[in-house]
Amino acid sequence: MSQTEFRSEGPVQGLTPNVTSSGVVNGHRGTARVRQAAVAIWPLVSLLALVGLIVLAVSAFGGLELTSAAENALISLVLVVGLYIFVGNSGVLSFGSVSFVAIGAYTAALLTISSDSKALSLPNLPHFLAVAHFSTPIATLIGGGLAGVIALIVSIPLMRLNGIAAGIATLALLSIVQVVAQNWVSLTGGLGTLTGIPNGLSLAGLMAWVAATLVLAFVYQRSRFGLRLRGTREDEVAARALGVRVEMERRIAWVLSGTILGVGGALYAQYLGAFGPDAFYLDLTFLIIAMLVVGGMRSLAGAVVGTATVFSLTQIFFWWEGGQSVFGVTLPVPSGLGKVIVSLLLLVILLFRPDGLTGGLEVGLPSLRPWRRRRETHEHPARVSE
Amino acid sequence: MTQVVEYVVQAVSLGGLYALFALGIALIFGIGRIVNFAHGQIIALSCYLIVWCGTLPWPITVLATIAAASAIAVGMETMVFRPARLADESTLLIISFALALAIEALVLLLIGATPRSTSFGLSLGKPVHVGSVPIPRVDLLTVAVAAGLLGGLVFLLRRTPLGVRLRAAAEDFEMARLVGVAANGTMAATFALGGMLAGVAALLIMVNGGIVTPDIGFEPVLIAFIATVIGGMGSLSGAVAGGFLLGALTVVLQAALPEGLRVYRDALLFGLVIGLLVFRPGGLALVAERAKRI
Numbered sequence: 001m002s003q004t005e006f007r008s009e010g011p012v013q014g015l016t017p018n019v020t021s022s023g024v025v026n027g028h029r030g031t032a033r034v035r036q037a038a039v040a041i042w043p044l045v046s047l048l049a050l051v052g053l054i055v056l057a058v059s060a061f062g063g064l065e066l067t068s069a070a071e072n073a074l075i076s077l078v079l080v081v082g083l084y085i086f087v088g089n090s091g092v093l094s095f096g097s098v099s100f101v102a103i104g105a106y107t108a109a110l111l112t113i114s115s116d117s118k119a120l121s122l123p124n125l126p127h128f129l130a131v132a133h134f135s136t137p138i139a140t141l142i143g144g145g146l147a148g149v150i151a152l153i154v155s156i157p158l159m160r161l162n163g164i165a166a167g168i169a170t171l172a173l174l175s176i177v178q179v180v181a182q183n184w185v186s187l188t189g190g191l192g193t194l195t196g197i198p199n200g201l202s203l204a205g206l207m208a209w210v211a212a213t214l215v216l217a218f219v220y221q222r223s224r225f226g227l228r229l230r231g232t233r234e235d236e237v238a239a240r241a242l243g244v245r246v247e248m249e250r251r252i253a254w255v256l257s258g259t260i261l262g263v264g265g266a267l268y269a270q271y272l273g274a275f276g277p278d279a280f281y282l283d284l285t286f287l288i289i290a291m292l293v294v295g296g297m298r299s300l301a302g303a304v305v306g307t308a309t310v311f312s313l314t315q316i317f318f319w320w321e322g323g324q325s326v327f328g329v330t331l332p333v334p335s336g337l338g339k340v341i342v343s344l345l346l347l348v349i350l351l352f353r354p355d356g357l358t359g360g361l362e363v364g365l366p367s368l369r370p371w372r373r374r375r376e377t378h379e380h381p382a383r384v385s386e
Numbered sequence: 387m388t389q390v391v392e393y394v395v396q397a398v399s400l401g402g403l404y405a406l407f408a409l410g411i412a413l414i415f416g417i418g419r420i421v422n423f424a425h426g427q428i429i430a431l432s433c434y435l436i437v438w439c440g441t442l443p444w445p446i447t448v449l450a451t452i453a454a455a456s457a458i459a460v461g462m463e464t465m466v467f468r469p470a471r472l473a474d475e476s477t478l479l480i481i482s483f484a485l486a487l488a489i490e491a492l493v494l495l496l497i498g499a500t501p502r503s504t505s506f507g508l509s510l511g512k513p514v515h516v517g518s519v520p521i522p523r524v525d526l527l528t529v530a531v532a533a534g535l536l537g538g539l540v541f542l543l544r545r546t547p548l549g550v551r552l553r554a555a556a557e558d559f560e561m562a563r564l565v566g567v568a569a570n571g572t573m574a575a576t577f578a579l580g581g582m583l584a585g586v587a588a589l590l591i592m593v594n595g596g597i598v599t600p601d602i603g604f605e606p607v608l609i610a611f612i613a614t615v616i617g618g619m620g621s622l623s624g625a626v627a628g629g630f631l632l633g634a635l636t637v638v639l640q641a642a643l644p645e646g647l648r649v650y651r652d653a654l655l656f657g658l659v660i661g662l663l664v665f666r667p668g669g670l671a672l673v674a675e676r677a678k679r680i
Contacts, residue, residue, distance in 0.1 A: 157664040160663060183650060
């Protein structure tokens with residue numbers, strides 16, 4: 001780990017090809033190209049490898065409980081990366097994104113619960129939903145798609161607002177979805193719990209969803225759309241002056257983010273097996289925002305690191321609050337202490353390291369001889385621009 | 387006719403309450419560029435204080451609540467927002483969000499989720515009869531308090547030296563500092579005023595409902611956010627207008643919606659208001675848009 005360096009991920013660097021000095025000077029154009037490609041995809045590969053290794057370790061050594069926690073963590077990661085696609089790239093906070101998680105979850109639940117049990121628990125369901133039955137992956141994709149469509153509709157008014165107003169107006173969206181979920185009894189079961197959602201999850205399957213999400217997020221942030229949006233994040237006025245349509249770029253990210261959050265919601269619904277509307281309200285909002293901010297909301301690495309950190313912390317306190325031992329340690333902590341600790345951690349990070357644990361940087365290619373490269377660029381700064 | 391008068395009184399009273407919520411948020415945002423999520427927690431803590439005051443004479447409860455709310459707000463400013471003053475707006479927004487959640491989590495941990503009730507202001511629920519129309523005293527009180535505070539605030543901002551400093555800071559904080567406005571004092575005064583508004587809001591909420599739970603502050607903050615967004619961020623008069631608009635729309639929807647749809651009142655309200663933003667993304671207030679200076 002000590003040889004891994006964090007690399008700055010600004011819009012400007014993304015636009016210019018990363019020609020390393022050593023490659024050009026030695027004349028190994030082929031090597032240079034390989035190295036260039038490696039540098040380009042390393043931030044993604046390293047994160048996939050990190051998550052993959054943890055999943056492998058859990059599936060090899062973990063018991064039932066640890067496996068379940070790992071599944072929960074992977075779903076959280078899908079949600080946090082989904083949030084990151086909009087918040088991280090645009091710099092506009094969203095407090096209402098959990099709305100899409102709810103939409104994905106309810107959609108997947110209604111499409112996968114067996115018709116018999118729907119006839120009992122939701123007798124007034126519209127006919128096409130009452131008879132609908134899909135496999136879990138298809139239902140998950142439909143959940144994501146519907147969330148994306150709704151994200152597109154609400155983006156029309158929301159993204160016309162300037163950054164900070166848009167962020168807090170999304171809170172109204174969360175409230176609307178909550179009111180509808182609580183009161184549309186024939187569709188959602190109201191305040192009660194919707195039960196009998198079949199669980200089609202496995203660690204490997206979830207890892208595939210996480211990988212797809214990470215790849216999508218990475219490709220997006222390196223695409224012209226992502227780069228333009230990052231430009232508006234760094235300097236909105238300058239980006240506008242260069243002809244970037246800020247509202248449009250934000251809408252694209254918002255819809256992509258909503259879709260992934262919908263997929264995450266569908267997965268979460270299967271994980272929970274039974275849920276009510278309060279599963280998708282302020283607590284979840286707080287948790288995924290805390291995960292993103294603690295890691296550093298400006299980089300994909302931040303989303304992953306933050307999820308891992310905050311999830312581990314909450315899970316350990318959850319176990320302690322339930323009276324279980326964690327690695328042989330039992331602490332009789334009062335229920336609710338975990339949330340206090342996480343919110344204080346969030347506060348401390350924000351005050352002392354506002355860019356999060358990763359500082360908003362991606363994982364850079366580990367250098368075999370970091371000292372040598374540093375000296376080279378130091379002695380011949382002109383080479384870099386050759 | 388009687389019905390119409392009742393609705394108008396309700397609308398004005400609810401609008402006044404919402405305007406108070408919105409004013410607390412707009413004041414702090416206008417001057418400190420902080421969207422203060424934790425405003426709701428000042429309200430919540432004040433509500434607990436009112437319950438704790440129990441049957442003390444009401445002037446003592448009122449004074450203690452307002453003083454405590456101001457003190458909590460100033461405490462937030464000095465301990466949390468002052469060290470982060472140079473941070474950008476979004477960071478400040480998450481800081482206030484984290485602060486709000488930390489306080490709520492602490493309240494849950496220390497006091498618990500059990501609702502607490504008080505008989506404070508119970509006698510204000512009785513109606514007075516104006517002609518043949520029964521009007522709850524609490525509605526009249528809300529209108530009077532809101533009007534009084536709005537008037538007082540306008541006077542403070544326009545006619546006193548402190549008001550001049552506050553408006554200068556709202557205009558351009560850096561420039562105001564250069565011409566001798568003390569940053570710390572101004573911010574503390576702003577938060578003290580905001581806290582006072584939260585304290586009064588808490589008193590009115592407790593007179594209206596009488597029950598407090600740890601999440602009591604969320605709804606006022608949500609209302610205040612929407613009101614400030616539709617009023618135009620940073621504009622005090624816009625926030626007040628936004629508050630009254632929300633109050634009036636709520637009463638209209640409550641009266642006009644058929645029984646079955648009444649549960650969706652708030653969803654429709656927010657939906658309508660967000661829809662409004664398609665046509666006026668800058669908010670209702672006709673203030674010249676304060677574009678970011680480069």
